[in-house]
Amino acid sequence: MSIFDKTNVAVSRRQFLIGASLTGAGLVIGLQPSPSSAAAEAFEPSAFIRIPVEGKIVFVMPSVEMGQGIYTAVAMLLAEELEVTLDQVTLEHAPADPARYANPLLGDQITGGSLAIRAVYEQMRKAGATARMILVNAAARGWEVAPDTCKAEAGHVVHAASGRRASYGSLIHAAVSETVPQDVPLKPASSFSLIGQPVRRLDSPEKVNGTAKFGIDARPDGVSYAAIAICPHFGGKLRSVEDGPAMAVKGVKQVVRIEDAVAVVADNTGAARKGLAALSIEWDPGPNAALSQADLEKLAEDAINGSALPHIQEGDVAKAEIEHGPVHEFVYRQPILTHSAMEPMNCTLHVRSDGCDVWVGTQIMGRARQAVADVTGLPLLKVVVHNHLLGGGFGRRLDVDGVILAAKIAKQVDGPVKVTWSREEDIRHDCYRYLNYSKVTATLGADGMPVSWRHRVIGPSVMARWLPAFTAMA
Template identity: 40%
Template sequence: MDGNDFAPALTRRHFIVTAVTAAGGLALGIGMAPRLAQAAAVTAQPWDEGGYDPHEIDAWIAIDPDDSVLIRYQRSEMGQGSMTALPMIISEELQCDWSKVRVEYASPNRNIRENKVYGDMFSNGSRSVRASRQKMQQVGASARERLIAAAAARWNVPAPECTAASSVVTHAGSGRTLRYGELAADAAKITLASEPAIKTPDKFTFIGKPMPRIDVPPKVDGSAKFGIDAQLPDMVFAAIVACPVAGGTLKSVDESPVAGAPGVLKVVRLPDAVAVVATGSYWRAKQALAKLQPEWDVGPAGDIDSAQLSSAFRAALDGPAQTARNSGDVDKAMQGAAKTFEAIYETPYLSHSPMEPMNATVHLQPDRLDVWFGTQDALEATEKAAHWSGLKPEQVFVHNAFLGGGFGRRDASDEVEQAIAIAKAVQRPVKLIWTREEDTRHDKFRPHALVRFKAGVGSDGVPTAWSMRVVTSSILASAKITFPGLKGPEPMATAGLSNNGYNVPNTRVDVVLKNTHLPVWFWRAPGANQHVFAIESFLDEIAAAGGHDPYQLRRKLLAGRPDWLKVLDTAAEKGDWGKPLAPGRGRGIAICEDTDSLCAQVAEVTVSPRGQVKVDRVTVAIDTRYVVNPLTIAEQMEGGLIYGLSAALYGKLTIRNGAVVEGNFDTYRMVRLAQAPKIDVHLVPGGGEKWGGAGEPSTPPIGGAVANAIFAATGKRVRSLPIMDHDLSSGSA
């Protein structure tokens, strides 16, 4: 998938004469003083009523008489910082005063009613910046030129004699000035003869500066609203439990245990779940639900466990495969190799586990549906909600909130489908919240995967041929989506393998897609998050066997790829590669390409005699090609790495009787402060044709870097995750 093919043409929108307030809006009683003092700010709350403003220049920008600028943001803020980055891009071209910028979510309903004026609205694949930046530049440049044209008309001078800077238009000859706030109403009526050119990256003066994220202030005082925080008059609460085995159905449930329980309004039967609805508090619904003992028809998957799944994946290794990459002649080169290697790497199912459990609040009326929740795709959610409610998309108002973590999970809207069904049953506004256990067990999971590597090396220990054969599940089939124009296997299935940067003349990557009863989904850096651990570990095996330094062997195989080398060298140098370490400590290195960015990491670990692993320090080098906000990119490197580290050290879902065993954070363990390494991030943007992503590329390398560091410290090779399942003790404990 490529985020750079966006056509820069911008549909011209004319001024909305009157602010249209949608009928039937709900009073939310939510407010927050605007924070305009020092920096750009996020507006009161994301869930505006209809997405209109009386001072609009177009659907994207409104400028008040006091010069404050309202910018609409069509993506989803889940911590990745694009709610700051996209307005920065608009501001670069608009030449407005950043301290006067406010940002709010664009309305998906307006998008539908106004012919997709905001375009697509998804936030996935680390694409918010790279898929939007040309359009954001065009939005800013168009508004700027219309403000200039309005001033030129006021002064009766040619527009080219005027310039715009810091929210002021100046006429060079006369020195006259007009503020944006004085020009906005006129600018709104102006149609440009042609769209202005946008800046090339070398002309950026604001893009590239480290800017504090605009969503941080409301996130330190409790005022930031997440989906779970929606409060409606007359709202009731729902707790839900789905059939423990995915694909199973509800047979029956005896309601008598909750008779007379406080506040219980109704037991709602869904095809594959039971919900209890209560007044007053979610706790009442949750407590009552716990009293029920639903009978499930678990279906044919009801006797499947992890060992069976692992065996089935191994058995599928020699099944019919699709080829993702094939260069040279691997079989022939293997025959001539001085030595061959083979190893299988295995990574388990995982849940996304965002801190905010799945939830949705819906108010369903005969001719209107309002949904409050956090979604990575408010437009698709609107269309799906219309389908589930039987209303037209223009009757559906999705009020996107701040997302309490996304990581790919908030992209399916399955919680909305449930909430609509419950609302139909109770005929009242309802807030559905999943328990943590429900969130873990009824995720759409990171797939289980195997990679079987075979490699042939020359007498110098350098590989001349390698093949990689993956067994994993199809995310596209599970998500029931297609990538238009896709040739070959779905890219997630071999991500990190088929796009490895190493110059091994004979390379083959095949994939066998084996689907199970467990739904699988996009999980931060899909495919790469598990396959990079595998390939970077296997390459380390080759290096060790041939007596090569792992860093130097990578350098040799990346010869002629200066962008890869720069990232690798930066991580190695800043990470003190080669400097002596005490016994029991080790360094490992890994590199990958992901979302058109390059990321290398050097991990430094200590392994105790009892085999306990502590990751002390990680050095990151990242080439996103271009940088909008270096502060956010550094944050994404830090956070993405920790996300991958939890998976590498602890992440595993166990399947027993077809169901996920782990439920809460006591059994599904996460990295906390005490396990978090010291992290240093180095940005080395290399420019070029494509823009790279930032939200995902630091997740894939960490598992390999840590596993390789463990090998350096102990001589023990980790070929499956999580690391906690391996005995790394040195026998002296």
């Protein structure tokens, strides 16, 4: 079974889990026995762990895997405290649900900024330790022995004095009746068997043999394929398009117009791209038609010596510069760059009157769901996002522009449609790393060490646009 396949269970998660939520780095868990515990086939002690009667334990990954090894690292944290080995678990993408899977440091369901392990290190360990203690308590109660005479090892609870041993799966019916323990102690580093040890990545075998599923691999039944052309000028619009030649291409189904782009929908990607090439498109370039790289660089050059918004001011720098001159000056220029992830930008949607399914690889699951709800007008809970592995993120999939564009197209298509960007469109319309100039001036003391320091930065604020609350806190 694929480590990315979902394990089907016969009962609703909500029969076992009431009100699971994340608070800071801790875990709040509510359990309620199933009305028919004997019929239960799985036990969910938290939003991150599902234990079936038989088979592998499922770990639900709160962060997304885009090549950085996070699925293996998070699995190690859970497995360490749950006392299972990595070959006893299988992994599942978390659904779009910021209430349960938000990054504790960012307050949203986000993977980025190299924060995943830092954010969930204690949280995942607490989830594993709490689940372990519930199972130990359930076994001890059934055996009528003290819990501290039992221990967990390799997916079992063991009572050494009597030689009794029970698998986690055999304990799940009893576990649902256990009181959730509070402040479960975590293992000391000296007892770690996984954390800090070299292990083989859990996602590598399927990536090597080609069975791993990325967003671009989504193929729901009846899917059509769309190729897109976006206005080459930011802020520009679609003025007109002659679609007759495209409709004459074999396999082309329709031409979709939105305010700043046009898409050709076909039976396959080849036909869609041929149809797109046949279009005669006229664009309204908008207010930025004449804007060039040189213009942006000139603005930065002018601004670097102009007025500034102070962020930190300490000491009397002007006095230090007079007393310890000369002033040494350095200017660093960073150009606009694309992210250019290996996997092309893509999103597959099926918009219906009663709901919408979205297949995409994204670093921001919750925002993707909200964006589709906003475009389609559907209630948020009617939008289901199926996350996938990412063929590289590099920050590109921290934006939802591709999801929004695909949703606007999918609204006009009957059935599911996969919208795939060409590499040319990706480079022209990336959410670029911005143009940045830094001017540093410093004076040095007799020992050669800095006495004064000025640093002026010219460039837009990514965080002010993308996470305004972070900027407000700063």
